[in-house]
Amino acid sequence: MPINIYNNDNSERLEWLCDGDWELPSQIEALEVWLSKNQKVVQPGNYVADIGFDIRKDACGGGAILSTQSMASMVAIGMELYLSEYPTEDSDEES
Numbered sequence: 001m002p003i004n005i006y007n008n009d010n011s012e013r014l015e016w017l018c019d020g021d022w023e024l025p026s027q028i029e030a031l032e033v034w035l036s037k038n039q040k041v042v043q044p045g046n047y048v049a050d051i052g053f054d055i056r057k058d059a060c061g062g063g064a065i066l067s068t069q070s071m072a073s074m075v076a077i078g079m080e081l082y083l084s085e086y087p088t089e090d091s092d093e094e095s
Contacts, residue, residue, distance in 0.1 A: 028064035
């Protein structure tokens with residue numbers, strides 16, 4: 001899924017980012033770039049940035065950081081952030 005940005009009132013898609021990239025740190029970075037470029041052109045409304053991510057097997061702390069500037073941009077345009085966690089392909093093998 002990676003990042004689906006859409007109007008929550010009518011489900012109209014504004015953008016699809018990071019197709020095939022399921023790592024949260026790079027997705028947050030891409031979302032911040034998109035917000036920086038688009039905050040002034042998107043009319044305030046009711047939007048969602050839905051990030052579909054997978055837990056990194058090698059993760060051991062740290063990770064993605066959503067900046068206060070990006071959070072302010074999201075508030076300005078009326079955007080909520082959904083974090084949709086999906087299991088890894090090999091999680092079935094572990095159970």
